[in-house]
Amino acid sequence: MVARLVVARLREVRPIGSVVDVGGPQFRQNRADMLEQIAELDSLLDEGAAGGGTAATERLRGRGKLPVRERIAMVLDEDSPFLEISPLAGYGSDYALGGGIVCGIGIVSGTDCVIVANDPTVLGGAITPYGRKKWMRGIQIARENGIPYLSFVESAGADLRRDGSDRSGQTSHFAETGRAFYEMIQLSKLAIPTVCVVFGSATAGGAYQPGLSDYVIVVEQQAQVFLAGPPLVKMATGEITEAEALGGARMHAEVSGLADYFAVDELDAIRMCREVVAHLPEPSRMRQPAAEIEPPRYPAEELLGLVSRDLAMPLDVRQVIARIADGSRFEEFKATYGRTMICGWATIHGQRVGVIGNNGAIFPDASQKAAHFIQLCNQVRIPLVFLHNVPGFMVGREFEEAGIVKKGSQLVNAVSNSTVPHLTVVLAASYGAGTYGMSGRAFGNRFTFLWPTAKLAVMGPRQIAGVMSQVRRARAERMGQPFDEDEDARLVARTEQAHEAESRGLVATGAVTDDGIIDPRDTRDVLGYCLQLTSAPLFGAQPDQSPSYGVFRL
Template identity: 55%
Template sequence: MTVLDSALDTTGPEYREHREAMLAKLAALDAEHAKALAGGGEKYVARHRGRGKLLARERIELLLDPDTPFLELSPLAAWGSEAPAYTVGASLVTGIGVVEGVECLITANDPTVRGGASNPWSLKKALRAHDIALANRLPLISLVESGGADLPSQKEIFIPGGAIFRDLTRLSAAGIPTVAVVFGNSTAGGAYVPGMSDHVIMVKERAKVFLGGPPLVKMATGEESDDESLGGADMHARVSGLADHFAVDEPDALRQARRVVARLNHRKAYRDPGPAAPPKYSEDELLGIVPGDLKTPFDPREVIARIVDASDYDEFKPLYGTSLTTGWAGLHGYPVGILANARGVLFSEESQKAAQFIQLANQRDIPLLFLHNTTGYMVGREYEQGGIVKHGAMMINAVSNSKVPHLSVLMGASYGAGHYGMCGRAYDPRFLFAWPSAKSAVMGPQQLAGVLSIVARQSAAAKGQPYDDEADAGLRAVVEQQIEAESLPMFLSGRLYDDGVIDPRDTRTVLGLCLSAIHTAPYQGARGGFGVFRM
C-alpha cells in the first residue's frame, strides 16, 4: 500500500489559526442553514402544526429507512436574493435518501413559506434535483403541498416552469419511477405533478388537486363548486382515478409511499462495494489545513489522506507538473481518480498531465474527483509563448468530453479558467460541493480591481486627460468589496452554483453518498471521442 505520510503539525500555531478561522466560517454557515430550517418562521410553522400537519423535513424523516442518512441538496438556495428577497431554502427541500433500501431523490414543498408556492429559486432548485435523478437513475419522490406559482413572480416562473412537467415525463420514459404524495393543495400548474407521476398517493380530506379552484371555476364558467368535489382525495380515488392510493392521514401516506418503492423492482447498476478501511488520519484535522488567506498554499495530499480509504493514494506523474497532484485511490470502496491543485497555478505541464490522466480514467471507467484550489492558468510572455492557451484548452477539452462521472469539491480558490479545467459547474459534474473556505470568481478581487484601474488609467492617457488617483482608489475599494462578497460560497450556493456548502469533516461521508448514488446508473468512459487536442 502507498499510504500517505502526513506532515501536518496539529500542535503548531498555524494549524490552530487555520482551524479557528474555519470554525468561525462554519458558525456563520450554521446560522444561515438555521434560516432554511426555520421555513416561514414561528407564526406559520405554528399555524401549519395547528392543522395537524407535519413539516417538510418531518415527512422526509418518516419516509426514509430508519437510521439512514439524508444528503440535503442546495439548502441555501435563494440566499442573498435581491428584491424581492426570498426565504433561504426557496420553500423546497431536496436531497437523496434511502427508502426501502432504494436510493431516491426526494423533493418536499415547505408549506410554511407562502403555502409552498414556487418562486424562481424553487424552480431552479427543483430542476437541479431532476437533473440529478435523471443522470443517476434515482427514483423521484415528490412530497407535494404547494399553491403553485408565487404569482407576483410569475413572469420569471411561467415560461421556464414547464420544464418541471417535462422532466417528470422524461424520467418516466427513461424507466425512472416517479412517485407523488399529495398532502395538501396541488393547484393550477402544480396539479400536473401528480398528473404526470407514475404513482400517486393522496391524503383524505387534505389533498386538493385541481387546475382551477372554486373561485377560478366561478369566474371562468359561473359554476359553483367546493374543494372536495372539485379536487379532493376521495373524489380522485373514486371518480377521476387520478389517485392510485388513498391515505387516511400523513403517516399512512408515507407508509404507502414506502410500499410503492418496495414494489418498484428498481435495481442499482453496480453492487455496493462493502466496508472499506477508514483513513489513517482523523477527519477532524481537515479543519486546520486550509489557510484563512487563500494566497497561502497548502498541500492537498493532507486532505486526500483524510478522505480516502486507508489514506492509500497511488500518485500519477508525481515529479511532473507538480502544481497538480493526480492519482488513484478508493473512497468508501469505490475507485476514484483524483486531481487536486497543489500550488494554485496551472502551468502547461499540469494541463497536459491532467489531460492524460482524465483519458486514463475514461479507459478504466473510473470516476474522477476534482479538489479545487487554483488561481487559474499561468499568464505572462514566457507562458504564452510556451503554449499555455493550447495546453489549458487540452485540459478543458478532456474534462468536457470525459464520460465517467465527475465530483468536484471547492476547498480554496477556484478562479478563472482554472475553475473550468477543474470541472466547475458549467462542466456538469454529477455533484459539486464547497467548503466554507472556498472562493470562486473570474479572478481574485485585488486582481480584478487592478485590471479595471489599469484599463481606466490607459484610457485617460490615450485621451490626454488627467487621471484622478483618489477616485481610482475609491473605485478599487468598492470593486474589491463587491467581488469579495460575490466570491463567497454562500453567495454562490444561493444561486445554485454548487449543491451545498459542507463541513470539511463531512467530506468523506458526502462523497461516499454521492458515489453510491452515481453507481445506481450504468456508465462507460469515453473511448476516444475527444475533440482535437492542439499539440
C-alpha cells in the first residue's frame, strides 16, 4: 500500500517535455560521433577482456583451469547483471588493459557482492599499479555500501619486473604498500563478510588475501599459498622443497588450518563460494518490482544525439534527465534562479533522487542554489545524482565582486559535508573547480561514470594554450625581447592539441580516476543498480546520517 501511495504521489509531478529535434542535422551528427566513440570503446573492452591473449588463455585451459571471466560468470546468479569497474585501467600505458585484475559488482545467491579477481593470464596474476588501484576500489565499494567482498586469488604477488623506473607514471615506494591488507581487515571489523577462493598460486602478498579473509576455499592440486615459493625459500634458507608440500591445498586444509573448505575442482569451489554467501543473513533491502517502475517517455536511444564532439555546443541537461527518470518526471527546484545549475527531484528505477546538472558555467547564484538543494536532500536522506557538463566557475571582476569565491566555496562545503550517497556521471566537460562543486571523484562519491564524450582537465585545452601564450608574451615584454608570433602560434596549436588528447575520458579512466565509461543508453540502468546498492548497507554499521557542515562564509 505504501509503495503504491509513493508511486501515485510521484506521478503528480509534471514530466519534462522534449525539445530534441531527432531528425535535425546536429542530432544526427552527434549520434554518428557518439556511435563512433562507442565502437572504439567496444574494441578496447574486447582487448581488455582477452587478458594476456589467446595463447595464455589456452595454456590456462590446458592446465584444467577456467579463465577469470568464466569463474565470475559461474559464481553469479543466472541472468543477473555484473557491473564491471574500471575495465580500461592502464589505457595508454605499457600494461595490459585492465591491469591484470577484474573488479565488479554482481549478485551471488541473491546478495549483491563485490568480486575482485586476479587474471592469471596477465603476468601470472601479479599485482600491477593499475591492478592495485582496482583492488583498493573494490574494497572501498564493499565498505561504503556494506556488501560482501569476494576475492578470486591466483597471484604471483607484486610485479617484480621493476627496474627502478616507474612504469605507472607515478612515484611509489614499497614503504607505502600494504594499505589493501589494512582495508581488508577493516571490512571484517565492520562485520562485512570477506570470502576468498584460491584458484592457483597465492604467493607473498597474494598469500595475505586468504590469510586475512573470513572464509577461505582452496582447490585441490591448484591452490598454493605461501609467503615464499620454493625458489625464494632456497635463496633465503637453503631448504629445497616442492610447491605442493610447501603450501598446497591439501596441506592447508589438513595441516596448517588456513583453508576452511577443500574443493576438488574449480566448479566445486565456485559452488562452495555460493553456499557461503547463501548462509549469510537475508538481504534487508528489497528490489522494486519492475512492473511498478514507470519507464521514461522518451527512448534511451535519443541520448546518443544530445552531446556534440564540440563541447562548446550547448546542452540542456533536462533533456538527459527526461531520458533517465521514471516517467520523465522532474520536480525542478528554483527553476528561475541560478539558471545554469539545474536542481530537482526525480525517481530512477523507483528510487527517489535529487539531481544536479549543469547548463553552463557555475555563477554565484547557481552555487547558492545548489548548496541549498544539497542541504535539503541531506535533511530527508535522499541520494544525489550529479550530471556534469561544467566548464568551471565563472570568472571576471563582476563575478568576484558578486562573491564567486565565497559562494563557490559554500557549494564545495555542502558537497564535502553531504552524508547521502553521491552518484556522478560526467556527460561532457568537467573542468577546474567546477568538478569539485559537482562532486568529482575526490569528494567521496559512491560511484563515478563517464560518457564517451567526457573530458576532464584543470581547464579547457584552448584556455590552457591561451594562458601559456599570454605568459610567454608578458615574459618577452618584461625582458625587452621581440615576440615571435609565428612560433607562438605553433606552440599554441601544439599545446592545445596535447591537452585535448590528455583531457579525453579514456585517459582519465585508464588512470582509474572513475569506475568506467558507459554507453549513454545504459545510464538509467547503471544508476538504478548503483542506487540499489547504496540504499542501505546489508552488513556492517550504518553510516553517519546526521547532517553536519563546516563554517559557511555567508
